[in-house]
Amino acid sequence: MKPLNVLIISLLCAAIALVAPVSAAPADVTVVSSSLDPSVLMKGDTATLTVVVQNNGAEPVAIRNARLYGAEVVPLSDPYPSVGELGAGNSKTFTFTVQAGRREGTFYPTFVLDFRDGAGSLRYPVPVQVEDTPLSASVISKPDAFAASRTADITVRVGNPRPNAASGVQVIPQGSGFSVTPTGGFIGALAPDASGTVTFNLTPTAETDVTFRVVWRNGINTHTTDLMLPVAFGEDKKQADPVITNVEVTPIAGGYRIVGDVMNAGLESARSVLVTPGAPATPIDPFRVYVVGTLDSDDISSFEVTFTTDGTVEEIPVVVEYRDDDGNRYTSTRMVGLGSAPAPIDEQREDGGFPVVGLIVVVLVALGIAGAIYYSWKRT
Incomplete structure (x- = not known):
């Protein structure tokens, strides 16, 4: 081989050896997505910001570091001090902890990716929304x-x-x-x-x-x-409302008898309903207390109570006691006058002697015997 050809081939080999290897440009690295969890912050909230970058070139790209900075949305986590190479077609995820400030609005902390060998930086503003509306x-x-x-x-x-x-x-x-x-x-x-x-x-x-x-x-x-x-306590418009109607007062031996009806005019049930004569009346047998039981809304029941008084009382209270579904006790009162009722029939004389009724019977019997004797005497 001629010396000239050998020289040319040697120069070509040296030139090829001195040429730098081809690498992807920083422009081939882009941010493909960013996300925030939670997606919308309230004042002072802490969140996780995730940024994904991808190398769209044919060769790897050398990255020195990655960081995030901002004023109204402040990064709490440290930057990535050393990233390394990002292969062709590959992607890499960067995660930062951030905190919202004391203002509402949409803010843009900046994500920065610094390349090696003075190749510049990638800057990407990440939108972060801060809204303080509560539930x-x-x-x-x-x-x-x-x-x-x-x-x-x-x-x-x-x-x-x-x-x-x-x-x-x-x-x-x-x-x-x-x-x-x-x-x-x-x-x-x-x-x-x-x-x-x-x-x-x-x-x-x-x-x-x-x-x-x-x-x-x-x-x-x-x-x-x-x-x-x-x-605040007050009257419940739906609660049971027992009402006493159709009242009749009649005298009995030693006292009075009251008969009537009790009706539930409320919207809820009245349970364990009892009807009793109240003071100054004194309940007596046979109906000291009348047990009605449960009265549903619009239900009605008759009742009967017996009592005695000291003779100077003109009216007495008739008391209705009932309970609600929770067992709470309530009372309702109706005043009943005694003025139009006849005086009660006495069973005894005031001195405790013979009963008046018994005395009348004895007198009638005596008169009958006397009449029979007189009639027999007249016939003889």
């Missing part, structure tokens, strides 16, 4: 009025007006002067614009305020909102 709570069912020691059903509805889901939703009654079952109600997850309800059996012992605390999570962040329910 809403309202009482959708309660009695018109509360009564001491009487159980009432309270239904609370919780709604989610937020743009993202809430998890672990529960309602917890708090306060004093009442007992309640259950002690807490669990609703669970609530999608945006969804709602759930929970019912409590509340038994107040005094007028008070009941706080229904709604607890939920936005991601890993716990939040609360309170609903206040004033408990």
